[in-house]
Ligand SMILES: Cc1cc2nc3c(=O)[nH]c(=O)nc-3n(C[C@H](O)[C@H](O)[C@H](O)COP(=O)(O)OP(=O)(O)OC[C@H]3O[C@@H](n4cnc5c(N)ncnc54)[C@H](O)[C@@H]3O)c2cc1C
């Protein structure tokens with residue numbers, strides 16, 4: 001079973017956001033593997049452990065993304081591919097076009113991704129890649145079973161779950177609850193240093209800036225207005241609860 | 256030239272989802288400013304009876320695709336059918352809810368039509384003759400305004416429960432246009448559907464949410480929140496700590512790795528207010544926090560805070576709400 005994982009490096013969820021020169025600043029921000037992509041890596045490793053095969057992690061981004069890819073290699077992935085988009089002006093179309101092109105040069109039975117990136121997550125990239133490659137997709141999986149030629153995924157739907165079967169090759173996106181990602185072992189970290197990291201540019205994929213030009217234009221980036229401090233009631237529950245319910249009705253008018 | 260603001264009319268359990276009305280009202284305002292029509296697109300089996308009444312919320316026309324293959328939602332069938340309607344009608348914009356189905360279709364359709372899409376938007380405006388979308392990013396820690404200057408249709412998904420629903424124009428009907436629905440090759444086979452039975456509203460559409468965290472101490476105490484929820488007609492949510500402890504299902508987790516919600520009123524009980532939790536509920540209109548720690552971070556965002564033991568406070572809140580709602 002040849003499994004690919006689309007892996008995005010994102011801001012740490014604790015990161016404080018600052019804006020510099022009209023852009024979100026990366027300086028001083030620690031970067032992590034997107035939380036949902038960690039589930040995808042873990043699931044790929046589990047499938048490999050059951051069925052044999054190999055796991056390749058694929059990403060597009062700057063040179064710093066190697067850290068996230070190395071971490072996935074340390075968890076147990078076999079190879080990494082990193083494509084530098086050569087520009088900061090990227091949108092979901094750009095990212096998906098690059099990833100689909102990188103993937104189409106590889107052998108695969110199954111592609112796993114996160115359902116959304118936790119930073120500027122549009123929840124579009126995996127779906128777009130499936131469209132470009134012409135393969136089926138199942139989104140928001142909390143359980144995945146793979147057999148010869150097909151995958152069965154239990155997926156979140158509104159108000160419950162559904163079990164979806166798709167023929168392989170297919171893309172499946174990970175939702176929280178799929179698994180508990182492992183921590184890299186010391187041995188894994190050592191081995192990761194020697195595993196292949198294939199770095200490419202757009203030209204290596206037969207793409208150029210025009211072919212991946214963003215469709216979405218950013219007009220402005222700003223910080224949200226802070227919420228005004230509210231009222232805090234401290235005292236006997238009978239008084240505080242009654243005071244808040246009264247305020248909700250008479251002041252906030254929300255009930 | 257591409258013309259018309261199209262809206263995905265989402266039907267669930269034989270009813271129009273609330274976000275559809277939010278989309279139609281936003282589309283109506285934008286369309287008035289641009290001098291365009293508002294059209295809804297509806298797909299399913301046995302749904303056409305719902306179409307004409309969308310006129311009350313601003314739809315001029317509703318394209319309805321009905322077909323047995325659309326009985327259950329699948330990514331392929333809905334993408335194929337709606338994709339061909341959009342290819343034929345050439346609208347200038349297509350708006351969907353950032354619901355599970357809406358965002359699923361938005362991604363597929365945007366790529367199929369070779370266009371851009373703005374996800375999880377909290378506002379749509381017309382500036383200089385084009386649509387401008389506002390989207391919170393980095394879990395609400397930044398806000399970006401974007402446009403899709405050239406590619407058409409401009410696609411956007413809108414966060415449910417944020418945009419207002421205007422008073423319906425009673426009796427106004429939309430023109431209903433039946434279109435042929437070729438679901439094409441559907442590769443997702445639905446083997447089973449399991450629905451949780453709940454009389455409470457769906458989390459992302461609820462006007463009021465009562466949420467519990469680690470301070471609830473165990474699953475046996477959630478009925479305390481459910482009792483409060485039922486008095487005010489709320490949905491029940493939870494922090495990740497409560498979900499990871501196995502007290503409540505993942506599907507009700509609120510936060511950066513859970514649901515993003517924007518209710519009118521969010522009542523957080525025994526939740527400390529971690530940044531990743533705030534990411535999911537920070538856009539609530541009014542926040543109430545019950546926490547025994549006066550230093551808890553949740554009090555920094557709460558409009559009304561109650562310092563106290565939730566096991567004493569919540570039953571009294573329930574009783575007080577019952578009094579005023581009686
Ligand atoms: C205002 C704004 C400014 C931006 N500026 C920049 C910038 O300066 N530089 C920059 O690099 N980006 C920038 N971006 C981000 C860029 O738009 C996204 O990284 C890109 O479109 C991926 O989409 P997403 O994060 O929405 O992923 P989603 O669609 O939410 O991700 C879903 C899944 O797709 C896969 N995936 C997504 N992205 C990648 C990736 N890059 N590599 C591998 N797999 C991936 C992962 O499996 C992920 O879990 C900006 C975005 C915005 C909104």
Ligand SMILES: Cc1cc2nc3c(=O)[nH]c(=O)nc-3n(C[C@H](O)[C@H](O)[C@H](O)COP(=O)(O)OP(=O)(O)OC[C@H]3O[C@@H](n4cnc5c(N)ncnc54)[C@H](O)[C@@H]3O)c2cc1C
Pocket residue numbers: 013035467468469470471493494495496497508509510511512513514524525526527528529530531532535545546547548551563564565566
């Ligand atoms: C990548 C990542 C993603 C995450 N995603 C999410 C997410 O989506 N959603 C989320 O919620 N968290 C998320 N988290 C976790 C988050 O960081 C916090 O750990 C979590 O929100 C804490 O939950 P809590 O507030 O219920 O628990 P705690 O932080 O333990 O707080 C419990 C609170 O209950 C109060 N309390 C205790 N007993 C009582 C009582 N009897 N009466 C009143 N108050 C009482 C305490 O004073 C305390 O403030 C994420 C973390 C990471 C790293």
